[in-house]
Amino acid sequence: MMSRNSDLKSRPARTPPLGALKAFTVAARHESFALAAEELHVTHGAISKQIGNLEEILGEALFVRRNRRVFLTDRGRELAMKLSAVFQDLDNAVADFRGNQEPQPLIVSCEPTLCLKFLIPNLADLKSSTGLEVKVLAAGGRIDFRRDHIDLAVRRNDFPIDPQLHVKELAPEFMGMVCAPSVAKILEQHADSVPALHTRSRPEAWQNWRLSQPKSPRFASNVIYEHFYMAIEGAMAGQGVGLASIHMVASDLASGRLQALGPFKPDGTQYLALSASPYKTDTRHLIFIDWLARRMQAHIEKLQDVCHSTE
């Protein structure tokens, strides 16, 4: 009951011959060996043998031969799905290399909250000011450029960065205390009646804040949110005082839904743009990074106003 592939000599799990896989995807697309043969400029016998060979290697049937036709099995269709995507990628890769390809939208990976509070709302601006088409993939933590087909990732350098990657600094992180305007008034009198809002994804945030800002008020209690986004929502709803990144609450501060309690301070980390391709062959990367860096710098400059207004 281990693997039934293992009874095929001592061949552990090497990938089947590429030609056979290619032949299979074409045959699967037509559900016909004859048409596949025509497309590949060979005889139907060639296709038949390639696929028979592949089935033997994989140890299971990919087609059901019935009457004078062939039908994909469910498993065969499953494989065909995956493979046809891969071979299409391959054709695109080669065509792209040869230069006959229109530019694809850039895919940018970004942690969910930054995505939510900053990137996506500004996509329309990006499009209109640079003409760049961007798709955003909300995904925190580790990055796998290959698997997720990401062009760029935006991350903070609070974890070790793969030295293979190409790194560009965007802007420093600035953290600060925020709350709803109504809560700010209460705080002036009864500071200890308001809870501090914590986030599970940045558990050490308040602790670090207190280390660098010892004068900041003590709060009544602690409320823990599952997600950074929730904490910001909570703060807006008057649940307490949150500790937030300027880049995530810039628009909420601007609209007055949130109010800053004292100045925002750098926490030592930086936002970075990470790219798998170390060469600046692609201008779109540069355009996007430039736009993003400017935007983030603008947040920080505006910050002066925010701070003065409450100090």
Next chain:
Amino acid sequence: MMSRNSDLKSRPARTPPLGALKAFTVAARHESFALAAEELHVTHGAISKQIGNLEEILGEALFVRRNRRVFLTDRGRELAMKLSAVFQDLDNAVADFRGNQEPQPLIVSCEPTLCLKFLIPNLADLKSSTGLEVKVLAAGGRIDFRRDHIDLAVRRNDFPIDPQLHVKELAPEFMGMVCAPSVAKILEQHADSVPALHTRSRPEAWQNWRLSQPKSPRFASNVIYEHFYMAIEGAMAGQGVGLASIHMVASDLASGRLQALGPFKPDGTQYLALSASPYKTDTRHLIFIDWLARRMQAHIEKLQDVCHSTE
């Protein structure tokens, strides 16, 4: 011999031999023919010839031969990037098919505003209630499952759906007028002093609304936002009255940042989950769709409260 030679000239862009491409990616990874030869269990001569052949087909050098080493050219590196990703995909596809592969996070494509106001904020809940890891790709309009490597797409059926796709209905769309609570008070007296907020991405929204709700008030003027998200922001900031989907403003209504003006009404469109794989081989799809449908249904049920409170 005729078929081969006859299309030599008319061979504009056929993909190079797969073996040569494979050999190239391995050689590129090592920047060494000898190591590549070892990995592929052939002699270095075989690699040398495969790559020479590939360079001839492509019509440009991929390696610079210098000293007793080979170095990738920039172009060669560019090609190697693309190809190594593809071949890794291929290995994954086969390994996945054979069953030796851990489950990957689901990638869901979704229009930006729904992403923003509903999906991403609820990702943490999804994770904790189903254990499912999901990444969200914010991308409106046409869907290319292949190119974007999407597992599922969430869309409204306001455009023709590719009949090849597997479709599951999630919930009907409900539209309604919303504004900031402060604006609601003003409206009771001076309905015509408040503008209606339009969105460029759904230009016909107000018109359709008026057709089905002839009694709804006329507003002073029209403000057009570039993006649906902006219109909602505008409404929250007291800029006027927006026309919004219940699924996008559910949380803002719940928190009181927005207020409904009269009942929400179905606009005839549905939210759909689209999948490229027509067979329910993947339970994760079902889990996600089930979760999403329940969530959206909950919005609609809650709607009764919202409506009564203002009628």
Next chain:
DNA sequence: CATCATAAGTGAGTTTTCCTCACGCAGTTA
């Protein structure tokens, strides 16, 4: 500086893979 080791290019010859051809088979159409 001669010598050795290493890495790659090359031409001839060989092995392997893949393809074609011709035919058989079963079901479908006329």
Next chain:
DNA sequence: TAACTGCGTGAGGAAAACTCACTTATGATG
């Protein structure tokens, strides 16, 4: 029933891929 269609198969052959042996070029070594 005969003709046709689409696939499977075995034998033989073409093409692709590989090996081998040798060459070149260049660092490293004593």
